[in-house]
Amino acid sequence: MAKILVGRKEEIDVLDECYRSNSAHFVAVYGRRRVGKTFLVKSHFEGRLFFTFTGLANSTLQKQITNFNVEMAQQLSISSEDFVTDWFSAFQLLRDKIAKSKLKKKVIFIDELPWLDTRNANFVQALEHFWNGWANMRSDVLLIGCGSAASWMIKKLINNKGGLHNRVTRRLQIEPFTLSETEAFLKNLGAQYSKYQIVQLYMVFGGIPYYLEQINVSQSDVQNINTLCFKSNAFFKSEYDLLFSSLFSHHQRHQSVMAALAKKGSGMTRSEILSLSKLDTGGTTTNILKELEESSFIRRYQAYGKKEKDQVYQLIDFYSLFYLNHISKVSASDTTYWIDNFNSSKYFAWSGYSFELVCLTHVSAIKKALGIQGIGSEAYSWRSGEAQIDLIIDRKDNVVNLCEIKFSLGKYKLTKKYAEEIQNKINSFISSGDSKNKAVFPTIITTYGLEKSIHSGIFINQIILDNLF
Known part of the structure; x- marks a missing residue:
């Protein structure tokens, strides 16, 4: 069944406003990995994208530039004589192609921006020069930059202290689906689950579209959770480490904080986290907490009647919570773990907190x-x-x-x-x-x-x- 765009009405309204505008717009799109950022942009602008390319994970400047040249050749018909070797030349080539086009609006979509910012690549400076020196003065340009590394998107684009300061005209943080949106998404897949079963799935996978796509709608919620999380080579056994390694350069520290927070559902103070995670008390821990919060893995809140210094950090990512409480603790040989335990005391302890989290979100x-x-x-x-x-x-x-x-x-x-x-x-x-x-x-x-x-x-x-x- 063809994928359809579920929800995202407010985000679509912003994108449409920018598309219809007589001014240039630079839109920053960010959010948790697998949340549907790329699908939102590509599906909404299907047939209207002037140029799009995607950064490569853990790659070199040379490979990123080669990827750019290949996409330019395929999408805008440049010849090998026009191939570039650096980002300043790349954006100049893109500028020339935009200037020659007779399209009323040129939508440029650059996906996984953080991956393009490799060491000594000068990618941000080249992007800054392209936007400040030319693109922002045109009425026919809509530039959309997207990335899963929320900390990079916020620091390097949205809150940039240099040449891109205040240059992003719109920011879109893509959130996981609500229960209502999850229900609509699953129905489009052909599912006929009850609301209770949908909540069960939500408490494991959250409202993450890519995770929900893994569900086999011919199986029950219990069967799906067991198959996807506990069978041999189950998708969600390896997803957790891949998720964090793709987002954070020193991901083991971030995972230490997550493991600590998983031990106390209601959340912990900073000092409690430091005690359990064995991290130091310096700025590194502050940055880790900030990055996890910006990436929507945790939330920071002030308890009612308490002072700011008493702020509490709480794990709010459903899959991470399930992984840390169940998947990571189960023997690889126990391939029927969920079927055997979904009505156990261990299940009820987890479901009680996870349902609280559903309500809080x-x-x-x-x-x-x-x-x-x-x-x-x-x-x-x-x-x-x-x-x-x-x-x-x-x-x-x-x-x-x-x-x-x-x-x-x-x-x-x-x-x-x-x-x-x-x-x-x-x-x-x-x-x-x-x-x-x-x-x-x-x-x-x-x-x-x-x-x-x-x-x-x-x-x-x-x-x-x-x-x-």
């Missing part, structure tokens, strides 16, 4: 389900010595939703003991003074809702799995 859907999407609000977590609340929605209408998140195979049964724990959390939150005299609305988010009982009335609001789509 779908706060806008939760606000819509609560009917407060039009009310100003901020989402936080909250910690005290006695209790922890994973999601707090602090509203401008003087209400705070304290959200309890529970994953369950059926309707969740609220026991007397658990109801008392919830009440203790509420009391701790109010007595801490962090409620700021606002009304407190206990809210439960669970897969199929609460089983009605004498204790269920403790929750004012209920949100179910369907509301997250």
Whole structure:
């Protein structure tokens, strides 16, 4: 079945605006590897790309230039006499071809920009000269630069301190699919999964289009996870190391931070990460955390009522979490691991946290389900010595939703003991003074809702799995 472009409406609107503009535009597109950046640009501009070429991973200047010459010959019919040997000449050749073209708009797409910036290649300087010295003064040029190494894209393009300072006219960070977009994507593949099964797949693969493409829609969610993650030569056994080595030059350090964060679902402070990862306390660790955050592997947040120095880092990449908790710990000979364990205590421990992560990445859907999407609000977590609340929605209408998140195979049964724990959390939150005299609305988010009982009335609001789509 042909691939279709799912979602990405806001991004497409930006690209269309730039395409229709009477001014030159330089668009920076970045996001996690495999998230669909290249597919978005190439599919949307199919038949309208003037020139496109892609950087080569771990390559030399000579090979990159050879690749450029080959693409110029194939796409713009240059002869071997016109071949270039450096990036300044390459952009001059591209400039000449643009100037001679009668097309109303010339869309130039350069993919994997960070890979082109090899040592002593002067690629950024040549790009800067091309844009500042000529292209930005034309009304017929739309330059789109794309890369998976978000730290490079942000440092060298978006926040460039040199000649490209403030030259990027639009920036597009491509995010993973939401649950709703994932459902649409899988349906296009021919899948007929229930929302529960889609959430199961999402908790392993996230909303990463390339990962979702690996799914065999004739198999169940459990079969797919087992086949793709635990069979001999399974795709996702090797993906993790490849993913990090392609993004970060000293990826072992980044992976040490990820391994540390995987041990505590609610996140860690910087000092806790340093203790577990054995990294030094200098600027290197700061850069690693920044790069992981920019690449959407982790998030940094300030707990409700806490100061900035108490910021917490949390692993938010679903595949990384699953790899570190399951794939990396399973013997290569255990090829039926998921089929044997998907209803075990180990499974429920992982699914509980992973479902919390699903909710934390779908706060806008939760606000819509609560009917407060039009009310100003901020989402936080909250910690005290006695209790922890994973999601707090602090509203401008003087209400705070304290959200309890529970994953369950059926309707969740609220026991007397658990109801008392919830009440203790509420009391701790109010007595801490962090409620700021606002009304407190206990809210439960669970897969199929609460089983009605004498204790269920403790929750004012209920949100179910369907509301997250």
